């Protein structure tokens with residue numbers, strides 16, 4: 001993993017913006033019977049989020065991305081584990097100290113559900129700014145709103161501010177959510193599948209907007225997605241955590257992970273991604289034993305990918321630990337047996 | 350034998366609403382090649398579902414074919430038989446639907462009846478089409494198909510839809526579409542709600558069905574990557590128009606229509622140069638308020654004066670490709 005190296009002009013502190021330490025999330029599902037089912041949705045998540053970085057959480061649906069995103073934002077209390085924001089422990093305290101969590105904003109997937117349908121866009125933007133800056137005059141807030149609208153590229157703003165959510169397109173609503181999130185000057189934004197419901201031709205400009213906010217305002221982003229192609233686009237210089245059944249299977253720079261995936265699951269995942277070029281069409285079988293996702297119930301200390309893995313040995317059933325490779329941190333004990341050649345010879349540059 | 354199994358001939362389709370009428374499909378002429386996979390690609394609202402579902406008269410209410418014909422070419426003992434299916438009465442369409450052309454609808458998740466087991470639904474369809482009433486034979490047929498799509502047949506037959514995962518339900522729907530041995534299957538965004546690993550399995554399966562059973566397919570998708578991987582031919586739809594049609598390889602190399610070029614350039618990939626990607630400016634067309642001339646002109650980086658006058662008509666090239674752009678013939682962005 002690339003370490004933050006101090007440059008001549010600025011000294012990058014060693015301290016991450018946010019540190020997640022051994023986060024576990026267990027949901028109880030009562031099924032009407034005597035025993036409740038326990039669903040271990042997140043298991044021993046350790047992750048540092050650095051100031052100004054874009055880090056992506058990718059994985060199949062149900063692997064715990066949204067749950068982790070909500071925990072990062074303080075919307076959900078983990079069952080166990082600690083969270084540090086700027087070095088200060090915030091787990092367990094955020095109910096009282098909500099303001100510290102203004103520094104972390106969540107943008108949810110469904111932009112329609114996220115906005116109040118009977119409020120104009122102006123009102124939806126005004127309210128949180130007012131709450132956040134009690135002393136500001138209306139003129140000051142209006143100025144701030146104008147600045148935000150220009151930043152997110154909805155101009156002239158008067159055309160949009162008087163409208164209601166249903167009068168805007170999905171892409172425009174996502175931009176409004178982006179504006180509302182940055183209006184509180186957060187240090188970190190968690191964006192949950194922000195482009196999955198957006199038309200292809202509009203996706204790129206929305207991703208570009210996030211890249212711009214990241215660069216201009218030095219805001220960190222956690223980009224949640226099931227789509228590795230958009231992830232590679234937005235997190236070009238950032239890191240990716242590939243999640244499988246509530247664990248981080250592989251963590252590394254996105255370029256490395258996509259080019260030369262090391263975890264057996266990541267290798268299958270990358271190979272499954274269709275490439276927009278018929279020269280790459282292939283019907284090779286994926287390197288997996290089964291196409292069925294495992295279960296979150298009855299977890300063991302062993303590797304949760306065991307059932308589907310082509311390289312498993314009996315020991316994998318008993319325990320599994322992270323191994324550091326030159327490019328990534330990988331939750332697999334048999335890396336020596338897992339192929340390490342690139343999936344595609346990169347045609348870049 | 351006619352190389353097409355279906356031909357759309359100048360088909361326009363309207364949704365007459367109370368206050369106004371939406372023209373969802375405008376003057377589409379398109380041949381679907383027998384034994385091949387033809388993709389229809391376009392963003393939401395471009396008319397893919399409306400066009401395809403018109404083949405089996407399943408356009409959602411109050412949609413109607415406003416003009417044009419849909420022709421099905423049957424092949425009886427080596428003789429071509431031309432059937433104008435768009436003129437069918439419901440009585441004639443009923444035996445045609447599922448038996449000759451079946452459709453896997455978008456949101457297959459909800460296409461299954463929640464209070465019936467998979468077996469009950471399969472059997473009901475077999476009976477409705479006057480197939481063999483022998484219970485043993487019916488069950489054997491269902492089992493064979495479910496195993497063909499790599500499902501645990503015994504378990505799935507006795508399951509209710511909610512007991513199956515999304516990927517399993519989609520495979521049940523694909524097995525269902527094969528039930529009466531159709532000549533053509535229409536697949537409406539068959540993997541949109543599924544994960545890439547499941548998607549990959551489903552496409553391998555569909556390709557296998559296409560090759561082994563020689564079933565023609567129409568695949569609707571908004572994802573040009575899926576087209577590249579899966580289809581032989583592709584029609585690109587924009588605002589209810591078929592703006593470009595050709596072989597998949599040619600379309601990707603030549604990118605004659607500026608919208609097709611824009612789509613390819615706007616699609617991120619896990620390989621290749623990120624800096625070359627760029628979005629299509631502007632927003633998709635509003636069918637109730639279409640621009641003058643070429644409906645892509647407000648977003649087109651190549652638009653000239655002629656483009657905002659009359660709407661361009663189709664330009665057909667010798668290699669079978671065609672498109673609606675004034676410069677379709679000259680434009681050839683052949684890759685170096």
Ligand SMILES: Nc1ncnc2c1ncn2[C@@H]1O[C@H](COP(=O)(O)OP(=O)(O)O)[C@@H](O)[C@H]1O
Nearest residue numbers: 027039041060061062063064065066067068296
């Ligand atoms: N409040 C909850 N109660 C019980 N189970 C939940 C709850 N929220 C999420 N889950 C379960 O946790 C798992 C992970 O969900 P989620 O975080 O939404 O995954 P993703 O966003 O990766 O699709 C799923 O199995 C889901 O059903």
Ligand SMILES: Nc1ncnc2c1ncn2[C@@H]1O[C@H](COP(=O)(O)OP(=O)(O)O)[C@@H](O)[C@H]1O
Nearest residue numbers: 364373392393394395396397398399409410411
């Ligand atoms: N039942 C309906 N009533 C009115 N308009 C409809 C109906 N179904 C589709 N439309 C309109 O027709 C256009 C094309 O829709 P559709 O064929 O579903 O496109 P696609 O499948 O490409 O997303 C859209 O503008 C849509 O709003």
Ligand code: SF4
Nearest residue numbers: 643646649656674675
């Ligand atoms: S006709 Fe003109 S505006 Fe339309 S796509 Fe071609 S160049 Fe662009």
Ligand SMILES: [Mg+2]
Nearest residue numbers: 065066067192
């Ligand atoms: Mg989610």
Ligand SMILES: [Mg+2]
Nearest residue numbers: 397398455537
């Ligand atoms: Mg559709």
